[in-house]
Amino acid sequence: AGALVGIHNLPKVTLSPLFGDGVLNLAESLVTQTISGTVSGLAAGSSVRLTIGNTIVDAQVNADGSFSTAVSPAILSTLLNGNFTVSAAVTDPVGNVSSTSAGVSLGLFQPTLSVNTVFGDGVLSAA
Numbered sequence: 403a404g405a406l407v408g409i410h411n412l413p414k415v416t417l418s419p420l421f422g423d424g425v426l427n428l429a430e431s432l433v434t435q436t437i438s439g440t441v442s443g444l445a446a447g448s449s450v451r452l453t454i455g456n457t458i459v460d461a462q463v464n465a466d467g468s469f470s471t472a473v474s475p476a477i478l479s480t481l482l483n484g485n486f487t488v489s490a491a492v493t494d495p496v497g498n499v500s501s502t503s504a505g506v507s508l509g510l511f512q513p514t515l516s517v518n519t520v521f522g523d524g525v526l527s528a529a
Contacts, residue, residue, distance in 0.1 A: 411443050411494075412443055412494070412498050412500065413441060413442065413443035413444045413492045413493070413494045413498060413499075413500045414441065414442045414443055414500050415439060415440070415441050415450060415490045415491065415492045415500050415501065415502055416439050416440050416441075416490075416502055417437070417438075417439040417488065417490050417502055417503075417504050418437075418438045418439050418440075419504075420437065420488055420504050420506050421435060421506065424504070424505070424506055424507060425506065425507045425508075425509065426478065426481070426506055426507070426508050426509070427509050428509070430478075431475060431478040431479065431481075431508075432475055433475060434472050434473065434474055434475065435472070435473045435478065436470050436471070436472055436473070437452060437454070437459075437461075437470065437471055437473055437488060438468065438469060438470035438471075439468070439469055439470075439490055439502075440467050440468050440469070441463045441467050441468075441469060441492055442467055443494060443500075444463055444492055444494060445463070446462075446463055446464060446465040447462055447463060448462070448463040448492065448494075449461070449462060449463075449492070449493075450462070450463060450469045450471075450490055450491070450492050451490070451491045451492070452471060452488065452489070452490050453487075453488070453489045453490075453491075454473060454477060454481075454486075454488050455480060455481045455482075455486045455487075456480070457477050457480060459471050459473065459477070463492075481508055482508070483508055483509065484507075484508055485505055485506065485507055485508065486505070486506055486508055487503050487504070487505055487506070488503065488504055488506060489501060489502065489503035489504075490502055490503070
């Protein structure tokens with residue numbers, strides 16, 4: 403017979419604020435970023451499935467219920483400018499699923515700077 407899980411023992415997963423402020427900028431995309439969170443109702447060593455844009459990454463639950471995973475610049479470079487979602491999902495031994503997601507704003511392109519010609523002809527005279 404399978405294990406019985408009371409309703410109060412269902413797993414729950416939460417994500418910590420992503421990239422500190424929910425925005426991934428160009429400078430941040432060039433270095434490894436950490437995605438972390440907490441899980442309750444699951445044993446240490448359980449898997450947390452993270453979906454970052456279209457990429458799936460797995461993390462493990464630590465003894466204190468936390469999890470974290472490093473996201474490389476190679477993964478971050480696959481994301482498209484605009485908005486994307488990071489989601490986390492866990493499944494307990496009897497198949498109960500808990501998931502959460504958070505939106506992220508992505509601004510990887512540097513703005514274009516243009517300077518107008520000064521003084522009409524680009525030359526400052528004493529006149």
